[in-house]
Amino acid sequence: MRKMFQTYEGKSVTISYDATRCIHVGECVRGLGQVFDTKKTPWIQPDNATAEDVADVIKRCPTGALKFIRRDGGVAEQPEAVNCVTVSEDGPLYAQGRIQINRPNGSVLLNDTRVAFCRCGATMHPPYCDGKHEKTGFSASGNKPPACPASEEEVKKGEILRITPMKNGPLILEGPVKIHTASGECIFQGNKAALCRCGASVMKPFCDGAHARIGFKSE
Ligand code: FES
Known part of the structure; x- marks a missing residue:
């Protein structure tokens, strides 16, 4: 059975995905198809782009289904200043x-x-x-x-x-x-x-x- 919450560990960034909060807005597959590719298994391959690029795309996921943890010393996600x-x-x-x-x-x-x-x-x-x-x-x-x-x-x-x-x-x-x-x-x-x-x-x-x-x- 497919897990609803999964993490994908890469060398410089770890990505987590919560399927219960994903509504397929598609910012990830459009923004970084070499990392987020639903035709591949696993569908998330964190090492196929820089941690910076992965972080930039994940921050555009409006549902929060995707998260990242930088393992390269890069900055964590900062909330928008104005809610x-x-x-x-x-x-x-x-x-x-x-x-x-x-x-x-x-x-x-x-x-x-x-x-x-x-x-x-x-x-x-x-x-x-x-x-x-x-x-x-x-x-x-x-x-x-x-x-x-x-x-x-x-x-x-x-x-x-x-x-x-x-x-x-x-x-x-x-x-x-x-x-x-x-x-x-x-x-x-x-x-x-x-x-x-x-x-x-x-x-x-x-x-x-x-x-x-x-x-x-x-x-
Ligand atoms: S929650 Fe819909 S009218 Fe109050």
């Missing part, structure tokens, strides 16, 4: 920065720099996107202007953005964050927001309470 969530077209919410995912009881589930959060409500691996939006035909513009005005609170650099998936409810964001449309327009900047993860809000990407009406269930 950001990008609303994709018919797809997930891509978070970048100092991201901390918390359980509703406050305990930490994960610290990461890149995460794709489900916003259609159909994922089998909540709160992460697993690509189910394509099978269910989820349709939600990544460029729709928000129904509520953008906050203009100051957004500090280098601070943690805590994201808590609430039981049967939205993603609660606490900490400095900018929210962008798919085309890059900033639609929110501030320190607190609730983002829809059930797929039913008419104020996407924000939660409007529709999760209660539709009986959304998710831990």
Whole structure:
């Protein structure tokens, strides 16, 4: 049986791959085909490029499914200075920065720099996107202007953005964050927001309470 989490050790860089968080965006195979080649076994061959090139491509993986550890003394991945969530077209919410995912009881589930959060409500691996939006035909513009005005609170650099998936409810964001449309327009900047993860809000990407009406269930 194929393992969902694998590491591939090279001489100058070790690559890890979490299949449960991969939605085949394809930055890796397009960016460095000699390292990431799904026709080969193993499909990741870390020694076929420099550690620097491997790191540059992995940092473009928006889901965080790919990670690297430099073994050549090169610098580790640094989070983006400003935390950001990008609303994709018919797809997930891509978070970048100092991201901390918390359980509703406050305990930490994960610290990461890149995460794709489900916003259609159909994922089998909540709160992460697993690509189910394509099978269910989820349709939600990544460029729709928000129904509520953008906050203009100051957004500090280098601070943690805590994201808590609430039981049967939205993603609660606490900490400095900018929210962008798919085309890059900033639609929110501030320190607190609730983002829809059930797929039913008419104020996407924000939660409007529709999760209660539709009986959304998710831990
Ligand atoms: S989580 Fe979708 S409306 Fe609240």
